[in-house]
Amino acid sequence: MKDKSLKKVLVIGSGPIVIGQAAEFDYAGVQACRALKEEKIEIILVNSNPATIMTDEEIASKVYIEPLTVECITEIIKKERPQGLIATLGGQTALNLACELDEAGVLEKYKVKLLGTQIDSIKKAEDRELFKNLMQEINEPVPESAIVSNWEEALDFCHKIGYPIIIRPAFTLGGAGGGIAKNEKEYEEIVHQGLTQSPINQVLVEKSIAGFKEIEYEVIRDANDTCIIICNMENIDPIGIHTGDSFVVAPSQTLTNNEFQMLRTSAIKIIKALKIEGGCNVQFALDTLSNQYYVIEVNPRVSRSSALASKATGYPIAKIATKIAIGYNLHEIKNSITGKTTAAFEPALDYVVVKIPKWPFDKFSSGDRILGTKMKATGEIMAIGRTFNSAFKKAVASLEERYTGLLHRGFENLSNDELLMELYIQDDRRIFRLAQAISNGNEINKLCAITKIDKWFVSKIKEIVNVEKELSSKQLNKEMYLKAKQYGFLDDEIMNLTQCTIEKIENFNLQASFRLVDTCAAEFSATTPYFYSTWGEDDEVEEYKLKSQENYKKPKENIIVLGSGPIRIGQGIEFDYCSVHAADELLKSGYESIMINSNPETLSTDFDVATRLYFEPMKIEYVMNVIKKENPKGVLVQFGGQTAINLAEKLQAEGVKILGTSIESINAVEDRKVFEKLLRELKIPQPKGCAVTSTTQALNAVKEIGYPVLVRPSYVIGGRGMQVVYNDEELLTYITEAFKFSNEHPVLIDQYLEGQEVELDAISDGRDVLIPGICEHIERAGVHSGDSMSIYPSQNISRKNEKILVKYATKIARKLNIKGLMNIQFIIKDDKVYVIEVNPRASRTVPIMSKVTGIPMVNIAIKAILGKSIRRGGFGVGLYKKSKLVSVKMPIFSWQKLNRIDPALAPEMKSTGEVLGIDTTYKKALYKAFLAGGYKFSKSKQRVLVSLNDHCKKPALPIIKRLFKQGFFIMATWGTHKFLEKNGIPSKMIEKFMIDKLQKRMKNGRLSFIINTPTTGKNSQHSGFQIRTIAQMYGIPSFTSIDTASAFLTAYKVFDKNTVLTYDTITNYRKKNFMELFK
Amino acid sequence: MGTLILQDGTIIKGDSFGAIGSYSGEIVFNTSMTGYQEILTDPSYAKQIVIMTYPEIGNYGINDFDFESDNPALVGFIAKNFCKNESHYKSRENLSNYLKTKNIIALEGIDTRSLVKKIREVGTMSAFITSNDVDKDFISEKLEEIQSFKISSDIILDVSCKSRYIFNPKGKINLAFIDYGAKKGILSSLAKRDCRITVYPASIEAKEILENDFDALFLSNGPGDPADFTFQISQIKQLMGKLPIFGICLGYQLLAIASGAKTYKLKYGHRGGNHPVINLENNKVMMTSQNHGYAVDMENITKFMRPTYKNLNDDTLEGFEISSLGIYAVQFHPEANPGPEDASIIFDEWVNIMKKDLNRINEVKNER
Secondary structure (H helix, E strand, O other), rough: OOOOOOOOEEEEEEOOEEEEOOHHHHHHHHHHHHHHHHOEEEEEEEEEOOOOOOOOOOOEEEEOOOOOOHHHHHHHHHHOOEEEOOOOOOHHHHHHHHHHHHHOHHHHHOEEEEOOEEEEEEHHHHHHHHHHHHHHHOOOOOOOOEEEEHHHHHHHHHHHOOEEEEEEEEEOOOOOOOOHHHHHHHHHHHHHHHHHHHOOEEEEEEEEEOOOOOEEEEEOOOOOOOOOOOOOOOOOOOOOOOHHHHHHHHOOOOOHHHHHHHHHHHHHHHHHOOOOOOOEEEEEEOOOOOOEEEEEEOOOOOOOHHHHHHHHHHOOOOHHHHHHOOOOOOOOOOOOOOOOOOOOOOEOOOEEEEEEOOOOHHHOOOOEEOOOOOOOOOOEEEEEEOOOHHHHHHHHHHHHOOOOOOOOOHHHHHHHHHHHHOOOOOEEEEHHHHHHHHHHOOOHHHHHHHHHOOOOHHHHHHHHHHHHHHHHHHHOHHHHHHHHOOOOOHHHHHHHOOOHHHHHHOOOOOOOEEEEEEOOOOOOOOOOOOOEEEEEEOOOHHHHHHHHHHHOOOOOHHHHEOOOOOEOEEOOHHHHHHHHHHHHHHHHOEEEEEEOOOOOOOOOOOOOOOOHHHHHEOOOHHHHHHHHHHOEEEEEEEOOOHHHHHHHHHHHOOOOOEEOHHHHHHHHHHOOHHHHHHHHHOOOOOOOOOEOOOEEEEEEEEHHHHHOOEEEOOHHHHHOOEEEOOOOHHHHHHHHHHHHHHHHEEEEEEEEOOOOEEEEEEEEEOOOOOOOOEEEEEEOOOHHHHHOOEEOOOOOOOOHHHHHHHHHHHHHHHHHHEEEEEEEEEEEEEOOOEEEEEOOOOOOOHHHHHHHHOHHHHHHHHHHHOOHHHOOOOOEEEOOOOOOEEEEEEEEEEHHHHHOOOOOOOOOOOOOOOEEEEEEHHHHHHHHHHHHHHOOOOOOOOOEEEOHHHHHHHHHHHHHHHHHHOOOOOEOOHHHHHHHHHHOOOEEOOOOOOOHHHHHHOOOEEEEEEOOOOOOOOOOOOHHHHHHHHHOOOOEEOOHHHHHHHHHHHHHHHHHOOOOOOOOOOOHHHHHOHHHOOO | OOOEOOOOOOEEEEEOOOOOEEEEEEEEEOOOOOHHHHHOOHHHHOOOOEEOOEEEOOOOOOOOOOOOOOOOOEEEEEEEEEEEOOOOOOEEEOOHHHHHHHHOOEEOOOOHHHHHHHHHHOOOOEEEEOOOOOOHHHHHHHHOOOOOOOOOOOOHHHHHOOOOOOEEEOOEEEEEEOOOOOHHHHHHHHOOOOOOOEEEEEEOOHHHHHHOOOEEEEEEOOOOOHHHHHHHHHHHHOOOOOOOEEOOOOOHHHHHHOOOOEEEEEEEEEEEEEEEEEEEOOOOOEEEEEEEEEEEOOHHOOOOHEEEEEEEOOOOOOEEEEEEEEEEEEOOOOOOOOOOOOHHHHHHHHHHHHHHHHHHHHHHHHHO
């Protein structure tokens, strides 16, 4: 039963979004908080990530947006005195923090009970050695392994085990220095390399089980020892590729009942031995030719896989895990799906679920696409189908790529021999190579042998490929059309393949139908508002509506919210925040809200959020199917990022009403010429610029505009391929690349104003405009706004310019008749305000601005869209009064997961997440932002490596002076050293090319940080690129903008002064008066 | 194109992937996501047409190791999607081949979810399954026959072994076992725990069992309406109190009736691998494998019968014991096959009881 002593519970979030730890923990955290709220428990929430829904003030009783450090949490515990702590829902971050708090004696001192899985269990699951011992105790097989520190020991191990062997160096990041050895020569080479690279000269050698099937089980256990499996999942890719980077299917497809139960029993045995209380994930490797299996890993917490399992089955794992943590047993928790039974049951599926990761390689063209043991995907999509084929095909369509088919991915141009050679490559495109190889007529068994993908999956892909071939060779009839639809083919694909018209297809008079996800394969009547589409079957939407509408008298109108698809760089969790709030406000305003999205990690695809959820690809055809079914009043596109915006025009062409800002206005700001004209008409200054199609044109254009200029390809998302260039030489180098990116579209050349970058979000009803606040960027213009640090409220903008900003925003909003949200970016240079960008939709900063100002921006925007005037919204119009707090947003990158990507800041966005530092003064907020970002401050000052390009030398001088004054020892490369010498700053000259020496310093921790402004070109031969890459490997900050470096020095000063930080809730910070400081 | 006709007149077309022919039977559904081979060969499905709710069927073919009996007793098999290209190292043949050799009619390409919803609403129905594309006239002629279909009251004689045999002769515990259509999984679970099992056909008389010096008696699962099997119940009555008796599924139902309880037909039965059953003593929940269309009426059990397990989904009785008489029985299938193995501890518990009893008897013998 529930632990009645719990009145107040602390919940720790997972911090910023990084690769491997994304929106799934916002989903889990919100579920946890709601479960606690149901129990009337006061929730104290800490998370440094402001873009989350869990940090909304209505989610918890008190929300602390503060750094996730032991010091901070300790202070909060001291102040709040919670009786319990939940740490198993905030990813690895929260789990590690709980262990650290326990070790520091904080939990004991303040009598905080760790709820759910206990420290001892966590350690047994996380510590390799302890885990291995436990598995041996309970007779569960783990791959044989040994920790070795010299070649002799390594040789010993291989004599016992045989090849292949995996070598993993201890404590190197990104798996650097490791690999798989198939013979002694390779083994010796990799072991030596690993020993050299490991900072503690240790490597783990392990029997390789690459090629085994990878199977996962999601398990829940309560304190009474009842255990259930929510679902199992099978990786289509064999062991060797991280499960986060694998194509995954749920439930398993190739396991006999015997194998399924053997692993299920093992998973339960393990969770019982570990005494997990809550959710847990167990990963297995299963031989393809025997019953031999190995336990690979156990995650003693909810995870990305459990979010996927929740969405795949409809079973709310995080919610139930929370109830268990506060003392309930599974059979005491009501099953909210059937309303009658209990949570002690195992879902039965009558559909198939396929997950495909979303990788950032389209953005990082230079990145290493090879997949291995380190996860590289930023997000994922999930698709549900009645059969594997349809789920798989839908999943591919959900990736939102240009091509939705399996073929015609460019591999048809390879000879068959080349293709078969490339088939050995394990990267993000391997499934498409496989499809092409099947299409070429290769033997299935041969392809299985090369890819190690089970014949079952290869055969299924062959079935899809065959349908594609059938379509292109036969006359389309109704029967063939239905078959293609049941295989998941899109009308566009069918028309392309069969050369037939849309009229012909429409004449077949066939429609998609929707089925319910009910956790029980229709055995019991259920009312989950959760649907997926299929073909040639009965539809359940009407039936569902009849059943659920008994609750209210007259049917309401509905409005569709388009979600933002998978998390990717440039389109992250912030849009999920907006979608969820949009659905929420629609309900409050008396409408039904309909959510369409394809992302299993997020809260928006929790079936509790909207009136009805459709789990579908964000493609026009799938969206239209829902619209035909729901007949909505209109569709909201402005909250789902570029994904939703991209659908707007097509929806309008289909006669669907787009609510809020019109398509014409959206297009007006996207079309460069129209936008230029518009600003000119409004007499708003903008940087000079033009579009060019040749190098000669470019050189001429620059003569008029003057250097520096910003060069970018047109029609790309998130500033892909943008660059600032300073002279003809750089221009010529770069423009060729830009033309390549541009695919025949012109390249844009703009005057680069190296000024103060300013940003604001506004809500408009077409007449009035409410601006919650103005943010100023720390880095000067030229860094993508998503990658720059930004301050609210602005610190360095004059009253006069603030007024101008508001005036311009109002003018633009009125001219474009903006209804809803809008984001505008400005540059202030020489006291003159220029507009550089207008986004007529929700932006990345909406969650932050809503929190720091207390204005529920999405809710007000929805009201404005629905026709309510902003003037009567309660927050006035124009610029809202400044909050009493200062906040600093800091971008967070995932470099360590992605190899061969230059960590230099550029006009192209690279960060995956963000943290927010909040305090009463700028300096303290800044210091907190760096702390939250994981930067380390130390009393013993070390060396700082400085290497500046020519453009930066002069502006950097005051910063280097401060660096020296603050007690750092400066090392500088030749040019920089000479420059500093001339200006009277002592530095030690180092050879830029002595990478080894630098690496050694980094390894020994004798280098504090690096200031290295990049030279043009992304050539990885550049030594700067190399230095930065090595620095990221060792976790040493490397600042590529002198402004970030300057901010870091400011933060360092706060640290040096022994400033005592205090922590408070966002609500209190907003109200706090400066006078309090002196009390 | 094959056809399925339900007793209410519903006609559903599907692609035939089994034998050629037609049968009448009782239509039921199973929600297990794996284990079609075990389900096909479970004799408790005698004269039934089984719908698999999981859509992909046939994925790993048919192997030599997962049979629950030598010959399927069901008459029809229905799936959303039959997998033509199976893949498993153990697979010896394709599911379709197997169904053809065993003369089972099978249809695929059917909207199984809608069919299951219908059964959920209406209840278990009789139905007619054929590999042929039949016309309207045929259907209207056939309907009456379908509606009058009933599983015969001696069905267990069809699926029971025909004569006595010994399973695991090396076992130490001397166990009598009545086969009403037993799954192999029960026999091997007992053999694994050191039982020497004398398997009798369902027609066995009590006195023949009593003539031998058995340590305990085990009553197996099987098809049909338990109340029909009056002969078997009367034999059980004669055996109660004479030696410990254990029962699973039909064996449990017969023991309950023999103890004075009543059974009733469930609307659409329990068939699947995810049925939560709570141990009424310690509140621990197990996921169990189930296959039954009848239940013991909880309201009408005698005061000697102590309920031991309950179904969490619908609160039906799942187990009882009369410890003074040494009677222990469960409705669900601790042998799994297919389904979760959580309940296998019941075999451990029971075999421990048998052993204790054995020790007690030996002690008495030694004292004499």
